[in-house]
Amino acid sequence: MIRLSLLLSMALAASLVHAAPSPAQPEGLVTMDVAFCVAPPDDRPLRAQTDCTLRQKPTQEGPLQAWLRIGNATSEPQRRTLVVSPYYHNTVEIYRLASGSWVLVETGGASLGGHASSASLGGHRFAFTFPAGETQVLVRIPSDPSAPKVTHFRVALEDSGNPFNKEQVLLGLHIGMLLMVCLLMLMSWAVERSVLQFRLLLLTAATLLCVLIGSGALYLLWPGASPHWWGTVIFGASIIFRIAIQGWIYDAMVRPYQKDLKYLRLTRGLYATAWIAVLAFFVNGHLLGWVLSIVLLLAVSAISAFGLHAAVDMPPRLRRILQASLAGFLFLNFGGFIGMMLTQGQNNVPVYISRLIDLGLPLGALVMTLLRNKVLEQEYQRTKETLTRQTFALESERQTRNEKRMLLDMLTHEIKNPLASINFALTTLSQSPEGQHGQTPRRLENISRSVQTIDQIIEHCNLANGIEDERIQPQMACTDLKRMFQDLLATSSQSDRLLLTVDTSFQVETDIYLLRMIVANLIDNALKYAPVNTPVHIEPFELLQASRQAWGFRISNALTPDMVPDPEQIFERYYRHPLTQELRGSGLGLSICRQICHLLGGHINYRCDEVSITFEVCFEST
Known part of the structure; x- marks a missing residue:
């Protein structure tokens, strides 16, 4: 594909070059001196000797006029071609001084289209025969509101017999290279259909369109193209799109790291301004369009710089790459503007700068994209390695936890059997005559209570592990909530402290076993940590x-001030208040309540002050 593109560029250059078959003659025999003119303040005719003394193109408004003094050192008339470039000057008028007056002898310009005899690649060519001695010629480009306010100008005298024109060959090669870059961008986008690749393709296509129109190649390839629509409207719009797409590309690279709403608003304003400028060209508001193009160029630089400054978590290497590319973008664009304003009319340095910009912008953006992709790939590899290490550590921790859980299951199973035997022995002993005398009943009761506490802790551990392993699934059934609370209160050893407040009975859809576990834990927690003999209020x-x-x-x-729990840890597993370490319990109750609430689709909250604490459990009805 690259070889094909190079062949196409060479063929395009050869097809667009203007050639003449006549033999070449030495260039030193005909010389030319150029001076720029200042338009007379009144209506008097231009006096070249006094009005045309500037060696640089004037920056003032009005027509651009260049006074040429062409000297023929031979005694024979010499055939030469006067070349005025670049092509996009809408009107070019050539005057010759005859009998003290300027006489219009040739007219050309982009407004005449590709059918004009003077139209050529990169400029307008006018063939003249200069007699011996000095000939004075005035090149005049009338002011045109539709033309760019900052334009290049060059006038050159070439040998009509030269079969090759260096500037045209270079321009043809330039167009061919842009076409090659555009094809490369198209191939890249076809391989990787990303947003960034598509924007790079649009940037290259807009640049190629600008060059085709501005160089006149479009009119030579398509003589019927409308000079107004293509040379003014589409040309201006393509320049606006080219500038805006540059900001669009930077936005694609900065946006993933951008959280500042101000940057988002600025980019939207930039795109809105670009569309306004494009619309201005379509409604013949050319002056507004060109002014907005300068505003856009400055805005793209400023907004991109602000975006880089405000970017969060951007890799430092990527930030440096984007900063360097932005500095290069500013240098190329403003270098081209300065070169156009300081031109002396006899060199093509601004054109070479603009061609460097034409190729540098898409290629620079492509290199910037490749470097960005490399940086992101390195970041991805580092993240992948970190994730692999964390995954390995997590898997190791999971395996360790599974082994501990298996050990705990085995221990609980082995402990439950002796506990059952102890409980059976306690029951038998308490019913025997030996268990009815002295301190024996109280001691047996203490042993039984301790066995129940151990059994309850084991049950809590099994339940918590089962919920985490998703081995426990709710068995939903219709339940009478009032009756469930009454049954729990009846089996409590401190039922006299439990005050149930319920007006009417109502049915709910829930898992009765898991719900009883929540209620039992909360009641047990309240009885344990409330002041002695204070009531516990229950309100469905x-x-x-x-x-x-x-x-x-x-x-x-009720709650004493020194018993207020830590709000950050109250629902954490194994949390116990520092002043209650001597009380029985495992610290699993509230943690299990929260797990069960989530499992049943509800939530648990609490409100606490220095005198009381309230736990609220709520479920959405289905």
Whole structure:
């Protein structure tokens, strides 16, 4: 594909070069001196001797006029071609001084289209025969509101017999290289259909279109193309798109690291300004369009720099790459503008700078993209290695936890059997005559209570592990909430402290075993940590609203100021208040309550002050 593109570029250069078959003659025999003119303040005719003394193109508004003094050192008339470039000057007028007056002898320009005899690749060519001695010629480019405000200008005198024109060959090669770059971008986008590759393709296509129109190649390949629509409207719009797409490319690289809303608003304003400028060209507001193009160029630089500055978590190497590319972008663009303003009309340095920009922008953006992809790939590899290490560590930890869990299951199983034997022996002993005398009943009761505590801790551990392993699934059934609370209160050893407040009975859909576990843990927690002989309030509730239907319960108890729990750890596993370490318990109760609530699709909250604490459990009705 690259060889084919090179062949196409060479063929395009050869097909567009203007050649003449006449024999070459020495160039030193005909010389030319160029001076720029300042338009007279009044309506008097131009006086070249006094009005044309500038060696650099003037920056003032008005027509551009260049006074040429062409000297023929031979005694014979010499055939030469006067070349005015670049092509995009809409009107070019050639005057010769005859009998003290300027006489219009040739007219050309982009506005005449590809059918004009003077139209050629890169400029406008006018053939003249210069007699011996000095001939004065005035090249005049009338002011045109549709033309760019900052333009290049060059006038050259070439040998009409030279079969090859260096500038045209270079321009043809330039177009061919741009075409090659455009094909490469198309291939890259076809391989990787990413947003960034598509924007690079659009940038290259817009650049190629600008060059085809601005160099006149479009009109030579398509003589019927409308000079107004293509040379003014489409040309201006393509320049606007080219500038805006550069900001679009930087935005694609900066946006993943950008969280500043100000940057997002600035980029939207940039794109809106670009569309306004394009619209201005379509409605003949050319002056506004060219002014906005300068504004866009400055805005792209400023907004991209701000985006880089405000980027968060951007790899440092990627930041340096984008900063360097942005500096290069500024240097190329403003170097081209300065070169155009300081031109002396006899060199093509601004054109060479613009060609460097034409190739440098897409190629630089492509290199920047490749470097960015390399940096991101390195970041990806580092992240992948870190993730692999963490995965290995997590798997090792999971395996360790599984081994501990298996050990705990084995221990609980082995402990439950002796506990059952001890409990059976206690029951038998308490019913025997020996268990009815002295301190024996109280001691047996203490032993039984300790056995129940151990059994409860084992049950809590098994339940917590089962929920984590997803081995426990809810068995939903219709339950009478009031009756469930009454049964629990009846089996409590401190039922006189439990105050149930419920108006009516209502049915709920839940897992009765898991729900009883929540209630039992919260009641046990309240009885344990409330001041002695203080009541524990239990209040079931049901919400029947149009927007929400829910049910649940609240359990509250009094609290001393020194017993206020840590809000960060109250639902954490094994958390116990520092002042309750001597009390029985495992620290699993509230953690299990939260796990069961999540398993049943509900939630648990608490409210606490220095005198009381209330736990609220709520479930959405289905």
